[in-house]
Amino acid sequence: MSSLTIDPRRYVGRFALSSASHVGRVSYLVLEMLRGLREWKIWAPRALGLANDIGYGSLFIVMLTAAFAGAVTSVQTGYQFTATIPVYFAAGVIVESIILELGPVLTALILAGRIGARYAAELGTMRVTEQIDALESLGRSSVSHLIIPRVVAGTLLVPVLVVFASVVGVGSGWFAAKSSLDISYADFVFGARYFFRPWDAWYAMIKSFFFGLAITLVPCYMGFTAKQGAEGVGKATTSAVVAASVLILFLDALLAKLLLE
Amino acid sequence: MIELTGVSKSFGDQLVLDEVDFDVRVGETVALLGSSGVGKSVLLKHINGLLQPDSGEVVVDGMNVRHLPRKELAELRSRIGYVFQNGALFDSENVYENIKLGITDETCAADENYCHDRVTQCLKLVNLAADTASKYPAELSGGMRKRVGIARAIAGQPRYLLYDEPTSGLDPVNADIIDSLVGKLQEELGVTSIMVTHDVRGAFKVADRLALLHEGRIIAMGTPNDFMTSKEEAVRQFLERDFDMTRSWFELESGDSGENGH
Numbered sequence: 001m002s003s004l005t006i007d008p009r010r011y012v013g014r015f016a017l018s019s020a021s022h023v024g025r026v027s028y029l030v031l032e033m034l035r036g037l038r039e040w041k042i043w044a045p046r047a048l049g050l051a052n053d054i055g056y057g058s059l060f061i062v063m064l065t066a067a068f069a070g071a072v073t074s075v076q077t078g079y080q081f082t083a084t085i086p087v088y089f090a091a092g093v094i095v096e097s098i099i100l101e102l103g104p105v106l107t108a109l110i111l112a113g114r115i116g117a118r119y120a121a122e123l124g125t126m127r128v129t130e131q132i133d134a135l136e137s138l139g140r141s142s143v144s145h146l147i148i149p150r151v152v153a154g155t156l157l158v159p160v161l162v163v164f165a166s167v168v169g170v171g172s173g174w175f176a177a178k179s180s181l182d183i184s185y186a187d188f189v190f191g192a193r194y195f196f197r198p199w200d201a202w203y204a205m206i207k208s209f210f211f212g213l214a215i216t217l218v219p220c221y222m223g224f225t226a227k228q229g230a231e232g233v234g235k236a237t238t239s240a241v242v243a244a245s246v247l248i249l250f251l252d253a254l255l256a257k258l259l260l261e
Numbered sequence: 262m263i264e265l266t267g268v269s270k271s272f273g274d275q276l277v278l279d280e281v282d283f284d285v286r287v288g289e290t291v292a293l294l295g296s297s298g299v300g301k302s303v304l305l306k307h308i309n310g311l312l313q314p315d316s317g318e319v320v321v322d323g324m325n326v327r328h329l330p331r332k333e334l335a336e337l338r339s340r341i342g343y344v345f346q347n348g349a350l351f352d353s354e355n356v357y358e359n360i361k362l363g364i365t366d367e368t369c370a371a372d373e374n375y376c377h378d379r380v381t382q383c384l385k386l387v388n389l390a391a392d393t394a395s396k397y398p399a400e401l402s403g404g405m406r407k408r409v410g411i412a413r414a415i416a417g418q419p420r421y422l423l424y425d426e427p428t429s430g431l432d433p434v435n436a437d438i439i440d441s442l443v444g445k446l447q448e449e450l451g452v453t454s455i456m457v458t459h460d461v462r463g464a465f466k467v468a469d470r471l472a473l474l475h476e477g478r479i480i481a482m483g484t485p486n487d488f489m490t491s492k493e494e495a496v497r498q499f500l501e502r503d504f505d506m507t508r509s510w511f512e513l514e515s516g517d518s519g520e521n522g523h
Contacts, residue, residue: 126351133311134349138417139339139365 026221033151036144046149051157058114062107062161063168069102070169071176078180087183091191094173096200103166104204105252108211111158112244116219119150120240123223124233147224151216158212159205166204207255214247262287263308268317270303277303279477280317290447290454292464294499295474301457302346302425304474309341309423310334339365342414346426348406350398356409357394363416383412387442404435415446422446424456428463436463443467461500473499
């Protein structure tokens with residue numbers, strides 16, 4: 001029976017060791033990336049190609065998600081609002097919700113699945129089929145060739161996609177608000193302007209930048225360290241999406257605390 | 262010259278290399294034999310620093326691979342061509358781009374005319390048609406992928422060539438083609454080669470010396486003749502499976518009566 005007893009200290013210890021090991025290795029990878037930034041002739045063209053590829057590929061799903069999020073926010077705001085509050089307040093709530101939270105977070109979570117899974121699977125496959133070893137055996141830096149282009153492309157692209165998401169989200173929010181709140185265009189624009197501060201846009205961009213780092217760096221690391229064939233690639237891909245999503249939520253809370261209070 | 266002294270390597274609890282001593286002289290071809298999973302590829306990956314030993318030294322051209330700074334290690338790797346077991350071709354690039362990546366000299370790699378000529382030349386050396394250049398790895402047969410892997414390894418004009426199981430998974434005809442290719446490259450390019458294999462016949466055909474890795478150690482190292490006459494039990498057991506075929510070939514090549522082999 002003693003072998004079946006769960007000792008929580010052992011699990012906590014293992015978790016702590018494993019986390020420390022991941023943090024150490026990610027830090028080392030980041031250092032390698034900073035060193036590799038000098039080799040811009042290698043990573044810049046690749047980053048451009050990837051950004052183009054990922055940007056166009058993600059635009060539809062990002063805009064679709066934002067459109068639904070904006071519309072649902074309007075409907076729910078209409079459901080909760082009472083006649084005692086001026087209707088332009090609702091416009092302020094809808095627009096601010098989309099710009100500050102829904103646009104960046106939903107876009108990042110969608111991209112964690114789309115880009116994160118792709119990066120982890122690509123690099124994981126390259127690792128288990130020795131393509132990464134092959135690159136290094138040719139005296140080339142796998143970080144400059146494979147990691148930096150992906151991280152740069154993703155990190156620069158996420159804020160751009162968040163802008164698209166926010167514009168579409170606000171647009172669909174306005175259309176939905178017309179029926180759910182019976183609000184005029186003038187009232188909607190007034191409410192949106194009344195509550196909007198330029199810092200809100202900056203905050204959304206700063207958030208998106210960090211989300212972009214999380215979406216790209218974590219999956220690249222997971223794929224880069226994948227082991228044991230197809231099963232290892234599968235595990236790396238799943239872990240990458242889960243870890244990137246959790247990190248996005250953690251960063252969301254942290255940045256709100258640091259930048260909005 | 263390549264020299265490994267007292268190299269040990271473990272993965273978790275499993276000791277793969279146990280104080281291995283191994284050396285390869287300039288210009289020779291050495292075949293590293295051993296059963297599957299014995300650590301031959303692990304040993305090979307220590308030579309170009311893809312793996313670092315837990316203890317011991319790996320010295321190539323007088324440089325200790327273990328302590329080489331990043332830039333020097335990259336420079337050393339550019340002098341060592343590595344042929345991976347399954348080709349390890351970059352599957353998102355076509356054959357031309359794959360071989361071009363093997364051109365390690367930056368000035369040459371930036372010259373598109375040089376790259377085109379070099380890729381064509383390398384394809385010819387490995388007996389592949391020039392139109393293979395536009396194909397993707399997924400469109401190639403196993404034997405062709407191995408040959409493209411060899412072409413990529415020689416594109417940078419290396420001094421050393423490391424072959425990791427170049428004939429594994431190939432039919433006898435394709436295996437013979439690859440064995441002949443290894444011999445041809447040795448003659449034409451004058452490179453120093455190490456071939457990891459469990460194909461005894463192929464090893465006897467191309468190697469100047471053979472080494473047998475068994476239970477983490479090199480238990481025998483010598484010429485094909487030394488191996489044929491070895492009284493070492495592990496060597497006899499390893500050669501037994503292919504013994505008759507290998508002996509016939511060896512006798513034919515050396516003009517030996519075969520008496521030494523018994």
